[in-house]
């Protein structure tokens with residue numbers, strides 16, 4: 001874990017690659033209720049990029065955010081040690097509380113950027129653990 005609680009900047013070319021991947025993922029958003037498209041690109045420390053879009057549901061609370069879709073893809077690949085995430089949307093949003101808790105389970109020191117669907121302006125990096133102080137954790141039991 002990053003003990004200094006400072007989010008290090010990222011190489012600009014890599015960051016732009018993540019923005020492009022997140023913007024492309026947002027095109028797959030299933031959002032007939034809000035019409036709000038969110039896309040994200042999660043960079044693993046292994047160098048792989050996992051993308052996600054929001055998926056809504058007629059039973060609104062069943063909706064899953066883009067961040068948890070990307071994280072789930074990474075988990076499916078047993079790749080849970082992450083470096084950075086870029087989240088894009090029509091107006092800039094900060095990650096919801098449920099996603100903060102979900103991602104914190106795996107990488108509290110994740111660097112988070114947020115931006116837009118149609119340009120490369122970004123806000124960040126912010127450390128996930130700064131966005132969710134005192135995250136709920138449990139001791140993990142040995143198998």
Ligand code: THU
Nearest residue numbers: 034036038054065066094095096
């Ligand atoms: N949403 C995300 O996918 N990620 C966020 O960080 C914020 C909100 C989605 C959920 C819903 O489909 C739509 O955006 C409006 O809240």
